[in-house]
Amino acid sequence: MTAQLPGTFMERMKELLGTEYEEFIDTYKQPPYGGIRANTLKITVDELRERSPFALEPIPWCPSGFYTGEGARPGKHPYYHAGLYYIQEPSAMAPVELLGVQPGDRVLDLCAAPGGKSTQIAAKLQGEGMLVTNDLHPERTKALAKNLELYGVRNGIVLNESPERIAAAFPGFFDRILIDAPCSGEGMFRKDEDMVRQWEPGTPAKYANMQQEILKAAAAALKPGGTVVYSTCTFALEEDEEMIAGFLSGHPEFSLVPVGGTGPFAAGLGPLPGAARLWPHKVKGEGHFMAVLRHGGSEGLDREGPAAIEEAVGAGAVEAEAVKAEAGLPKALKGQADLREATLSVSSRKVAKSAFPFKAAAGRTDHGRGKGGHGSGKTGAAGGRQAPGSGEEASFKVYADFIQELLGNVPAGHPIWFGDHLYISPLPREALNGLKTIRPGWYAGQINKSGRFVPGHPLATALRPTECSRSVSLYSASGEAVSYLKGETLSIPRERLSIKEGHVSKGYTLVCIDGFSAGWGKWQDGILKNEYPPGWRWT
Numbered sequence: 001m002t003a004q005l006p007g008t009f010m011e012r013m014k015e016l017l018g019t020e021y022e023e024f025i026d027t028y029k030q031p032p033y034g035g036i037r038a039n040t041l042k043i044t045v046d047e048l049r050e051r052s053p054f055a056l057e058p059i060p061w062c063p064s065g066f067y068t069g070e071g072a073r074p075g076k077h078p079y080y081h082a083g084l085y086y087i088q089e090p091s092a093m094a095p096v097e098l099l100g101v102q103p104g105d106r107v108l109d110l111c112a113a114p115g116g117k118s119t120q121i122a123a124k125l126q127g128e129g130m131l132v133t134n135d136l137h138p139e140r141t142k143a144l145a146k147n148l149e150l151y152g153v154r155n156g157i158v159l160n161e162s163p164e165r166i167a168a169a170f171p172g173f174f175d176r177i178l179i180d181a182p183c184s185g186e187g188m189f190r191k192d193e194d195m196v197r198q199w200e201p202g203t204p205a206k207y208a209n210m211q212q213e214i215l216k217a218a219a220a221a222l223k224p225g226g227t228v229v230y231s232t233c234t235f236a237l238e239e240d241e242e243m244i245a246g247f248l249s250g251h252p253e254f255s256l257v258p259v260g261g262t263g264p265f266a267a268g269l270g271p272l273p274g275a276a277r278l279w280p281h282k283v284k285g286e287g288h289f290m291a292v293l294r295h296g297g298s299e300g301l302d303r304e305g306p307a308a309i310e311e312a313v314g315a316g317a318v319e320a321e322a323v324k325a326e327a328g329l330p331k332a333l334k335g336q337a338d339l340r341e342a343t344l345s346v347s348s349r350k351v352a353k354s355a356f357p358f359k360a361a362a363g364r365t366d367h368g369r370g371k372g373g374h375g376s377g378k379t380g381a382a383g384g385r386q387a388p389g390s391g392e393e394a395s396f397k398v399y400a401d402f403i404q405e406l407l408g409n410v411p412a413g414h415p416i417w418f419g420d421h422l423y424i425s426p427l428p429r430e431a432l433n434g435l436k437t438i439r440p441g442w443y444a445g446q447i448n449k450s451g452r453f454v455p456g457h458p459l460a461t462a463l464r465p466t467e468c469s470r471s472v473s474l475y476s477a478s479g480e481a482v483s484y485l486k487g488e489t490l491s492i493p494r495e496r497l498s499i500k501e502g503h504v505s506k507g508y509t510l511v512c513i514d515g516f517s518a519g520w521g522k523w524q525d526g527i528l529k530n531e532y533p534p535g536w537r538w539t
C-alpha cells in the first residue's frame with residue numbers, strides 16, 4: 001500500500017499487540033486477499049468448484065467461500081452476471097456464518113449496503129422465511145436492492161430507515177439480527193486506502209456513539225431467545241470488546257456466546273475473550289471483530305411468540321392458533337384478524353385469489369424503465385403512494401394469467417402494487433406502513449399501457465429453468481452469453497429452446513447461461529429479442 005499509516009494508529013496497535021506488532025505491521029507490505037462466495041440460491045458449492053474458470057481455495061470459516069488468487073478477474077465472467085457468486089473480502093464472510101441462519105427464520109440486516117452479507121443470509125434462508133435488509137444512506141440502498149435482484153432473492157425487503165424506527169415497527173419480531181456496524185474501518189486499511197486517509201484519532205469514538213444506538217435498537221427488534229451478531233472491520237477496542245461489554249452490562253437479558261479462541265477465530269481482547277477476532281497476521285483476510293449475543297428469553301415465552309405462528313402455519317391449523325400468537329407480529333399488524341398472511345414463506349405454490357387482500361394502486365408511480373430497467377426507483381414510504389382502486393382484481397388477474405402460463409403456478413406471498421408495478425412480499429403491505437421502503441419484495445413486473453403484464457428482470461434472475469415453460473441456455477464459452485449480456489439480439493433455432501408440454505414456443509423465454517438464469521428474452525421465429533435491462537449490461 002502507498003498510503004502512510006497514521007502514527008497514532010500505529011502507536012495504539014503496538015500497545016494492543018505487544019510482541020506481535022512487527023508481524024502485524026508486515027502484513028501491510030502484502031496485497032489483500034480476494035474472495036468469492038457461491039450463491040447457493042443458484043448453484044451448489046461443488047458445482048461452482050467444478051465450473052470455476054479460475055483456481056479456488058477454500059476459506060476456513062465459510063463453507064461457500066473461496067480465495068480467488070492473483071490474476072483472477074471474477075467480475076469479468078458471465079457467471080458473475082448470472083449471480084453465481086458474490087465477490088467478497090474473505091474475512092467479511094465470517095459474521096453471517098456465526099449468525100446461524102436457518103430456512104424459515106426472520107432475519108434483519110440493519111446496516112446492509114451494498115449487500116454482501118445480505119446475499120449470504122438470503123442464500124442460507126433458501127427462500128423460506130424473510131430477510132429485512134436496511135441501510136441508513138439512501139444512495140447506498142440502490143446497490144443493496146440491485147444485489148438482492150442479481151442474486152435471485154425472492155424473500156427480501158429493502159428499507160432505508162433508522163434502526164430505531166425499524167425497532168418501533170417490529171418490536172420483538174426477528175429471530176436473528178446482523179449489525180455489520182459502520183466503523184472506523186482500521187481492519188480495511190490494506191484493502192481500502194481511502195479509509196486510511198479519512199481516519200483521525202477521534203474517529204473510533206465518533207462511531208462508538210452510533211454503534212451504541214444501533215445495538216439498542218437491535219435489542220428491541222429481537223424476539224426472546226433470538227441472536228444478534230455484531231461485527232466491525234476495525235481494531236479499536238472502544239468499537240469492539242468495550243462496546244459489547246458495555247452493551248452486556250446494560251442488557252442483562254443478553255449473554256455472549258463464546259466463539260473466540262475456537263477454529264480460525266482468535267479470542268477477543270481484554271474483558272471479552274469470547275468475542276472473536278480475525279487478525280491479518282494470523283489468517284488470510286483483513287481485520288474483523290465479531291460478537292455473538294443471545295437473548296435469554298425463556299423457552300415458554302418464545303413458544304407463545306412467533307415460533308407458535310410458524311408452527312401453526314406449518315400444521316395448517318392456522319386460524320385458531322394465530323390469535324394466541326400476536327406477540328411476535330409487526331406493530332402495524334397487531335389486532336388484525338388475518339395473522340396467517342404475516343407468516344407465509346415465499347415458496348412456489350398455488351394461491352387462492354382471496355389470499356390477496358390489498359388494493360391495486362390507481363396512482364402515479366416512479367417505477368418506469370429507468371436505469372435499472374425494471375423499476376429501479378425508490379418506492380417511498382410503503383402505503384403512502386398507493387391509492388385504493390377498483391382495478392385490483394383485474395390487475396391481479398392479468399398477472400395471474402401471465403404467470404400461470406409462464407410458471408404453471410402463482411408464487412406465494414403478498415402482492416404489493418406501486419402504481420402498475422407489482423412486488424411479491426413476505427409481509428403484508430400494512431407491516432411496512434410508514435417505513436421508507438426501497439423494495440417491498442420480489443419485483444414481478446408491471447402492467448403496461450396496453451394492459452399486458454411485462455415480467456421484471458428480478459423475476460427472471462430468481463427462477464430456475466425447470467420452473468419456466470420456455471427457456472434457453474446460452475454457452476458461456478462461445479461468446480453468445482456475452483452477446484446477450486451486451487443487449488444484442490440473437491438467432492436461436494427452435495430446437496435449442498426447452499418448452500414444457502402444452503406450451504407454445506413464442507413468447508417470454510428465460511435466458512440462462514450454462515443453465516443458470518440471467519434474464520428474459522422474447523423468442524419468435526428463430527429470433528431471441530433481448531430483454532436484458534440497459535442498466536445491467538456488460539460493458
Ligand SMILES: C[S@@+](CC[C@H](N)C(=O)[O-])C[C@H]1O[C@@H](n2cnc3c(N)ncnc32)[C@H](O)[C@@H]1O
Nearest residue numbers: 111112113114115116117135136137180181182
Ligand atoms: C460496514 S458497512 C456494511 C457492509 C454490508 N454489511 C455488506 O456486507 O455489504 C456499514 C453500513 O452501515 C450504514 N450505516 C451507517 N450508519 C447507519 C445507521 N445508523 N443505521 C443503519 N445503517 C447505517 C452505512 O451506510 C454502511 O453502508
